[in-house]
Amino acid sequence: xxxxxxxxxxxxxxxxxxxxxxxxxxxxxxxxxxxxxxxxxxxxxxxxxxxxxxxxxxxxxxxxxxxxxxxxxxxxxxxxxxxxxxxxxxxxxxxxxxxxxxxxxxxxxxxxxxxxxxxxxxxxxxxxxxxxxxxxxxxxxxxxxxxxxxxxxxxxxxxxxxxxxxxxxxxxx
Amino acid sequence: xxxxxxxxxxxxxxxxxxxxxxxxxxxxxxxxxxxxxxxxxxxxxxxxxxxxxxxxxxxxxxxxxxxxxxxxxxxxxxxxxxxxxxxxxxxxxxxxxxxxxxxxxxxxxxxxxxxxxxxxxxxxxxxxxxxxxxxxxxxxxxxxxxxxx
Numbered sequence: 003x004x005x006x007x008x009x010x011x012x013x014x015x016x017x018x019x020x021x022x023x024x025x026x027x028x029x030x031x032x033x034x035x036x037x038x039x040x041x042x043x044x045x046x047x048x049x050x051x052x053x054x055x056x057x058x059x060x061x062x063x064x065x066x067x068x069x070x071x072x073x074x075x076x077x078x079x080x081x082x083x084x085x086x087x088x089x090x091x092x093x094x095x096x097x098x099x100x101x102x103x104x105x106x107x108x109x110x111x112x113x114x115x116x117x118x119x120x121x122x123x124x125x126x127x128x129x130x131x132x133x134x135x136x137x138x139x140x141x142x143x144x145x146x147x148x149x150x151x152x153x154x155x156x157x158x159x160x161x162x163x164x165x166x167x168x169x170x171x172x173x174x175x
Numbered sequence: 176x177x178x179x180x181x182x183x184x185x186x187x188x189x190x191x192x193x194x195x196x197x198x199x200x201x202x203x204x205x206x207x208x209x210x211x212x213x214x215x216x217x218x219x220x221x222x223x224x225x226x227x228x229x230x231x232x233x234x235x236x237x238x239x240x241x242x243x244x245x246x247x248x249x250x251x252x253x254x255x256x257x258x259x260x261x262x263x264x265x266x267x268x269x270x271x272x273x274x275x276x277x278x279x280x281x282x283x284x285x286x287x288x289x290x291x292x293x294x295x296x297x298x299x300x301x302x303x304x305x306x307x308x309x310x311x312x313x314x315x316x317x318x319x320x321x322x323x324x
Contacts, residue, residue, distance in 0.1 A: 112183075119184030126191055150199035157191055168179055 023066065024073045031058035031078040032085075039086040050155040053125070053163060055082070059103070060121050060167035065174060068107045075099045090139075094132045101131035117171065118164030125160020126153055213294055215273055217266060218306040227268060229292075229309060235266045239279070239303035264305050273307060275300065 034055035055078055063071035079099050083092025102124040109120045129152035137145050213229040220240030227233060239262035264285060265277035272292045275285040280302035288298045297308035 114181070114183035115187065116179060116181045116184050118179050119181060119187050122184065122191070123187060147202055150195045150202065153191065153195040153198065157188065157195075165179060 020070070020073075024062075024070055024077070027058050027062050027070070027074045028077040028081070031055040031074055032081050034058060035078060035082040036086065039082075050152070050159075052159050053128070054166070056102075056121070056124065056128075056163045057166045057170060059099075060106070060117060060124070060163065061170050061174065063106060063110065064117060064167070064171055068103075068110075071106070072103055075103055093139075094135050097135040098128035098131040101134075102128035116164075117168045118161060121164030121167055122157055122160035125158075125163065126156035128160075129153065129156035212311065213271075214310050215266075215268055216306075216308050216310055218308075220304045224305075229268065229271055229273070232269045233267075235268070237264045237266055237303075237305050239263060239305065262303055264300050264303055266307055273298070273309060275307065279303065 032055070034057065038052060038054055058078070059071050059075045062074045076096075076099065079092060079095045083089060083095060087095065105127040106120050106124045109115050109123055115123070130149075133145065133148060133152055136148075215227045215229050217224045217226070217235065217237055219237055222240075224237055225235060227235070262279045263277075264275050264279070267274050267276050272290045274290045275288065275298050278285050278300055280300060282302070285298050285300040285305070285307075291298055291307075291309060294309050294311040297306055299306050
């Protein structure tokens, strides 16, 4: 598995195994997105969610590498946007995904942080990305009153997703 | 990958929490203090009666809408506080603080309300249908109708 993976991420960008693997993981992530979308809970502040689908992203990052994680994340966000969240939701989620993926990949490269820590940072960065998009769309910096709320919720959600990811990675080993 | 938490995670966690606490503290402070552009909004009978900068000291006599033409003053003295109405409130803005010092009504709730100085605070006089409130001057109205998620 690791052998074929190395070959895939090396030269041939879109090998059959990459496509199949990413397709599977994106499907799984989409199902998580759907499950989360149908759970009725209202945290009061827009933007707060658990983001269980990110478990798949974290697992993809640690098991298969950055390219898989990016592919899974982008496919999931675009599809979930069309299916459940709407175009604006998609825009927010894409910004969040871009910034949090960048952060995750960089933090993972330092080798200092555990999966939980990387996921926690990703949760915070995801919310920060959404806030930046919101500020750009509304053209009003006062939206940063949300910042502390989103920061703490990002920490909490990131830790939970991280723990779930560690468990998933253990089971997958 | 084998561990749940490493030392760097805890440091990162503490840093993030510290940023969050600092940001919320800064936000509550900046929100709590009236900015230089803060305005005193006076409404009478549900309509905007006047809008003054909080920084400028002044005394305003606010006539109640139930005033009749007969009650309205015939001449306007230099000191607005000397205007004579049957139904009125006297609003005093002084040193960035606002209070109602005098009211024609019986219950004097607005006078007893005391001093307001922060954005969002208000003094209400129900018998004269008058509202005094402080708003931060940045933009009209303030606040959002809604935010999409």
